[in-house]
Amino acid sequence: MSETSGPSGPPAAATGATIELEDLTKRYPGSAEPAVDSVNMEIKAGEIVIFVGPSGCGKSTTLKMINRLIEPTSGRIRIDGEDVTDIDPVKLRRKVGYAIQSSGLFPHMTVAQNIALVPRMIGWKKARITSRVEEMLDLVGLDPAEFHGRYPRQLSGGQQQRVGVARALAADPPVLLMDEPFGAVDPITRDHLQDELIRLQHELHKTIVFVTHDFDEAIKLGDRIAVLRERSHIAQFDTPEAILTNPADDFVSGFVGAGAALKRLNLTRVRDVEMADVPTVTVDDPLQRIFDKLRASGTNELLLLDKRHRPYKWLRRGDLMRARGSLARAGTLVHDTVTRDATLRDALEAVLTDNAGRVAVTGRRGEYLGVVDMETLMNSVHEMLEADRLDALEHQHELEEQRSRLTQHEQEGGSGEATA
Amino acid sequence: MNFWEYLGNRRQQLLADAFQHASAVFQCMVVATAIGVLIGVLTYRSQWAGNLATTVTSTILTIPSLAMIGLLIPVVGLGVAPTVTALTLYGLLPIVRNAIVGLRGVDPTLVDAAKGIGMSRLHRLVRIELPLAWPPILTGIRVSTQMLMGIAAIAAYASGPGLGNEIFRGIASLGSKNALNQVLAGTLGIIVLALLFDAVYVLIGRLTIPRGIRV
Ligand SMILES: Nc1ncnc2c1ncn2[C@@H]1O[C@H](COP(=O)(O)OP(=O)(O)OP(=O)(O)O)[C@@H](O)[C@H]1O
Ligand SMILES: [Mg+2]
Numbered sequence: 001m002s003e004t005s006g007p008s009g010p011p012a013a014a015t016g017a018t019i020e021l022e023d024l025t026k027r028y029p030g031s032a033e034p035a036v037d038s039v040n041m042e043i044k045a046g047e048i049v050i051f052v053g054p055s056g057c058g059k060s061t062t063l064k065m066i067n068r069l070i071e072p073t074s075g076r077i078r079i080d081g082e083d084v085t086d087i088d089p090v091k092l093r094r095k096v097g098y099a100i101q102s103s104g105l106f107p108h109m110t111v112a113q114n115i116a117l118v119p120r121m122i123g124w125k126k127a128r129i130t131s132r133v134e135e136m137l138d139l140v141g142l143d144p145a146e147f148h149g150r151y152p153r154q155l156s157g158g159q160q161q162r163v164g165v166a167r168a169l170a171a172d173p174p175v176l177l178m179d180e181p182f183g184a185v186d187p188i189t190r191d192h193l194q195d196e197l198i199r200l201q202h203e204l205h206k207t208i209v210f211v212t213h214d215f216d217e218a219i220k221l222g223d224r225i226a227v228l229r230e231r232s233h234i235a236q237f238d239t240p241e242a243i244l245t246n247p248a249d250d251f252v253s254g255f256v257g258a259g260a261a262l263k264r265l266n267l268t269r270v271r272d273v274e275m276a277d278v279p280t281v282t283v284d285d286p287l288q289r290i291f292d293k294l295r296a297s298g299t300n301e302l303l304l305l306d307k308r309h310r311p312y313k314w315l316r317r318g319d320l321m322r323a324r325g326s327l328a329r330a331g332t333l334v335h336d337t338v339t340r341d342a343t344l345r346d347a348l349e350a351v352l353t354d355n356a357g358r359v360a361v362t363g364r365r366g367e368y369l370g371v372v373d374m375e376t377l378m379n380s381v382h383e384m385l386e387a388d389r390l391d392a393l394e395h396q397h398e399l400e401e402q403r404s405r406l407t408q409h410e411q412e413g414g415s416g417e418a419t420a
Numbered sequence: 421m422n423f424w425e426y427l428g429n430r431r432q433q434l435l436a437d438a439f440q441h442a443s444a445v446f447q448c449m450v451v452a453t454a455i456g457v458l459i460g461v462l463t464y465r466s467q468w469a470g471n472l473a474t475t476v477t478s479t480i481l482t483i484p485s486l487a488m489i490g491l492l493i494p495v496v497g498l499g500v501a502p503t504v505t506a507l508t509l510y511g512l513l514p515i516v517r518n519a520i521v522g523l524r525g526v527d528p529t530l531v532d533a534a535k536g537i538g539m540s541r542l543h544r545l546v547r548i549e550l551p552l553a554w555p556p557i558l559t560g561i562r563v564s565t566q567m568l569m570g571i572a573a574i575a576a577y578a579s580g581p582g583l584g585n586e587i588f589r590g591i592a593s594l595g596s597k598n599a600l601n602q603v604l605a606g607t608l609g610i611i612v613l614a615l616l617f618d619a620v621y622v623l624i625g626r627l628t629i630p631r632g633i634r635v
Contacts, residue, residue: 069536093538104533108551108630118537151632167537177536 016207053228097168275370441582452511460519503580518560522553
């Protein structure tokens with residue numbers, strides 16, 4: 001069997017493919033209204049698109065039409081430009097990974113056998129399959145030696161879900177469809193699994209279509225979010241930032257829910273904002289130097305670092321006096337720090353709980369990098385929201401221009417038609 | 421002659437009968453299993469076909485076995501043929517029913533997942549649905565076997581093989597000194613065979629039901 005990739009397809013592992021849905025419609029037999037009504041959507045190669053919407057709005061139906069688990073009543077599906085609406089569905093599905101809520105692992109097969117299924121079907125050599133299984137287990141954070149021979153019922157819900165994802169990715173499909181894959185696990189495990197998926201995606205660059213009804217999950221994972229209303233009508237299809245700052249209508253804002261500005265904080269990392277600096281000294285510095293620095297800086301406070309440059313204590317002017325020059329007794333211990341990868345929301349949380357309203361930012365080895373406080377946070381949030389607003393305006397402007405150009409075109413071209 | 425002396429004297433004959441009895445039941449079970457599972461596989465997806473298969477096989481079971489063999493004699497003659505035909509027909513019901521119930525009972529999300537990862541219809545049946553339906557099918561086979569053990573005794577009426585001959589001879593010469601011994605030997609022999617078969621099925625279950633779904 002020869003797998004041909006797209007014209008500019010990369011030689012090694014398959015990365016994402018584009019998906020185009022054109023007037024995709026599903027009418028279930030016996031129901032008057034279509035469950036999915038003429039969906040048009042272009043999904044770029046390598047992006048995560050989230051379908052989010054109320055229960056019964058047709059998310060699963062739309063998703064399952066992409067691998068034709070549900071045959072569309074009309075419309076086209078194109079993957080990487082190739083029309084797959086009429087090809088053999090079995091062939092199509094081997095190019096499209098599929099992971100579902102209850103993990104869908106086969107209980108009579110071991111973890112390794114489950115993961116090996118698709119590679120075996122497409123005729124990989126035994127040795128290649130074996131090493132691939134180990135690789136996939138590693139990838140989803142399970143120790144191959146330990147989990148290889150287990151049966152699904154010997155795994156926790158979260159572990160089953162990981163194996164489910166490993167199985168979906170085993171044959172390296174360019175597209176991955178996920179239907180509420182983290183819907184049935186507890187919030188903490190879900191959080192972990194989401195982080196894992198983000199990490200995976202950084203390595204793999206698949207095109208992922210992900211269904212959820214949890215808007216926070218959508219914001220966390222999505223490059224773009226399609227907010228769907230009944231019959232899978234697209235209410236808004238845009239980046240999380242744009243949807244949060246500029247919901248298209250009341251339906252979308254209802255879905256975004258309260259606290260859009262707070263949710264926006266989840267989308268920015270500490271690394272993206274300007275940090276403040278405080279004067280620092282290390283425990284090895286002589287006392288005199290510390291005094292000098294404090295006097296020279298004009299601030300009220302110093303950050304004392306330990307031998308490995310990690311934040312250790314906050315020192316105020318008075319502290320040193322009171323401790324009579326003994327560093328060991330002076331100051332308050334630093335009890336909370338955030339990393340550069342923390343979200344602004346985490347940072348805000350830390351700042352709010354700190355009694356002096358600031359928190360030290362640390363690098364990978366815990367070394368001091370800077371400080372965020374209320375002021376820096378406020379400033380960056382304002383800038384961020386302003387930028388979002390401008391973006392959205394520009395975007396809207398572009399759309400309008402396009403639209404007016406189109407109507408103009410129609411009026412010139414279709415002279416016979418009387419269009420309003 | 422007491423029962424134990426009787427057993428000692430007739431050892432050869434009894435063992436040969438027991439062997440033939442077991443062999444007839446075993447062979448009919450193999451055929452009934454193959455046909456039964458096939459009927460199950462062909463009919464479980466359709467509501468009416470599945471119900472039809474179950475109804476027809478359970479109707480067969482309501483025909484008294486003596487009558488069934490009697491009816492078969494003019495068609496297939498005396499001896500082994502009516503025995504095998506009757507046993508196979510009787511053996512079908514529990515297998516067909518359990519195959520249909522088992523196949524219909526496979527979790528639809530698993531079937532969906534199997535489709536979703538690109539398994540063909542045949543592949544799904546062989547790798548997913550049949551293995552998951554195997555425990556109830558095996559139970560059906562067990563029930564069938566025990567039933568056939570008893571029914572096979574009737575086969576002697578049509579000059580068939582097996583321990584039934586012992587029982588019929590006893591009944592025919594009721595009142596003679598060995599009559600009771602003969603009936604007793606035949607009946608006990610059948611019970612022992614049934615227990616032996618059951619033990620084998622437990623072993624087969626251990627060997628063939630995947631560890632992941634063993635209860
Ligand atoms: N097999 C079916 N036959 C008839 N109607 C169906 C079938 N499957 C789904 N529907 C209907 O189609 C609509 C969309 O269903 P779908 O499962 O796509 O919703 P969903 O958005 O995934 O909902 P949820 O969030 O609850 O999973 C619903 O109104 C549902 O009742
Ligand atoms: Mg759904």
